[in-house]
Amino acid sequence: MSDQLERLNRLPLRDNLRGLQPYGAPQLHVPILLNVNENTHGLPEKVRAAIVAAVDEAAAGLNRYPDREFTQLREALARYLGHGLEASNIWAANGSNEVLQQILQAFGGPGRRALSFPPTYSMYPLLASGTGTEYVAGTRGPDFTLTAAAAADAVKRSSANIVFLCSPNNPTGTALGLDVVEAVYDAGAASNAVVIVDEAYAEFAHTGTPSALSLLPGRERLIVSRTMSKAFALAGARVGYLAAAPEVTDALRLVRLPYHLSAITQATALAALEHAGDLLANVEDIKDQRDRIVEELSALGLSPAPSDSNFVFFGGLKDPRAVWQGLLEAGVLIRDVGIPGHLRVTAGTEAETTAFLERLRELV
Known part of the structure; x- marks a missing residue:
């Protein structure tokens, strides 16, 4: 055992965090x-200049807290996504990882179970562990694909409370068919499961690849998460967001930290969206x-x-x-x-x- 690990283990660390490696x-x-x-x-230079100007304007008010509801940003994100979405359907945080963490804080926790299908985004089990949520791994086919029947069966057998579907999947890059999302959502009815479709790379999909955004109407347990890190080249700004029923965003208000999205972050994201x-x-x-x-x-x-x-x-x-x-x-x-x-x-x-x-x- 390394000296650093030995020192860590002397602390009263939660048992489910012992032995884990950081992402x-x-x-x-x-x-x-x-x-x-x-x-x-x-x-692009034009976008960089717009962000600099927006941040400079925001800096004049840094002695005050930012808009806690980040209203302008939610309105702009709703316009960008389309699909009839409104500001009440949108939530944002410091990267999509924080968005996912807040979902687990609201709907996971001790006595609840999260399911995903490795190989997939390696943060899912870490986020589950950090919120005291049990993590269950489903399986994919030998070619790393996931069928609707196999995914639905895993949801039923696990009685999962939260299901992560990554589409396009990381690290394999392949998008899921909407039939998989629909099957998982229906299978999760018995356990009242929240289904998260992580579309971090959606803008890179081939023409004609459908988004789970089209499935949101009438599905209050369905969440589609996105990020501005990839297509918008804002990995350093840390802006993630989701689209869901308004009651989902109401639930996340119960766990978010006060004024969690800074005025600088909001200004940066708004300027980038204006130059989408x-x-x-x-x-x-x-x-x-x-x-x-x-x-x-x-x-x-x-x-x-x-x-x-x-x-x-x-x-x-x-x-x-x-x-x-x-x-x-x-x-x-x-x-x-x-x-x-x-x-x-x-x-x-x-x-x-x-x-x-x-x-x-x-x-x-």
């Missing part, structure tokens, strides 16, 4: 970072690079999963750790997600993608 990917200083699914294109068109133009370029990666990996004899996200999950590697290390030595950092024979790479700029592919060809 986090390697933070290494290399020229090309393609490991944490950031938007590699950055903010400019930011989504970059999304189209990222999608082109993603599709290029899928095509060229297939030509190399590897097995990339169909991707509706800004990253590609690929298999067929005899020694993924050696490939990861070889890329790192060339200044390209991608993600080893711990799945045998597989790695994950973020779609970068054209130059970054070219550097990744050229080095990968040498290694494979």
Whole structure:
């Protein structure tokens, strides 16, 4: 046992937190970072200038608390999402992780159970543990897909109170059909389960891929979470949000911290939303690079999963750790997600993608 771990264990830490590792990917200083699914294109100058101006204006009132209800931001997010949503349907927090945490604070806790389907976003069990919620892992098919029947059966057998469906899924990148969401929602009626569809990468989906936003009417237990970290290139600003029935946002008001969304955060998000068109133009370029990666990996004899996200999950590697290390030595950092024979790479700029592919060809 390390000295640091020994010191930690001397503290009166909750039993369910002992032995856990904090979430986090390697933070290494290399020229090309393609490991944490950031938007590699950055903010267009026009958008950056708008954010600076908005933050400067907000700074004049920093001696006062921000709008506790972040009303303008909720109105702007509702307009952006469409689907007949109004401000009362919208909630926001400091990144989608805080949004998910608040959902668990409101609907999870001791004596309640959360279900998700690994491999999927690794924060789900950590968020469950942090809120004293029991975590149950469902299963996927050998190709990492999830069918409506299998998902519904897992919900019934687990009597889950909260279900996480990640679509497009992280780390595999593939979107779920709406039939899976509908089946899970119906199966959760017996346990009154809240169903969360995590659409962090929704803007990168192929044309025609449906969003669970279309399923919200008449489903008060359904929540669709989104983020501004990816498509809006605001990972450093920490803005996440959700759409749901108004009673869900009322429930989250019971657990949120006072004035949890700063005036600077609200101003930044509003300015970015005013320039959504400019930011989504970059999304189209990222999608082109993603599709290029899928095509060229297939030509190399590897097995990339169909991707509706800004990253590609690929298999067929005899020694993924050696490939990861070889890329790192060339200044390209991608993600080893711990799945045998597989790695994950973020779609970068054209130059970054070219550097990744050229080095990968040498290694494979």
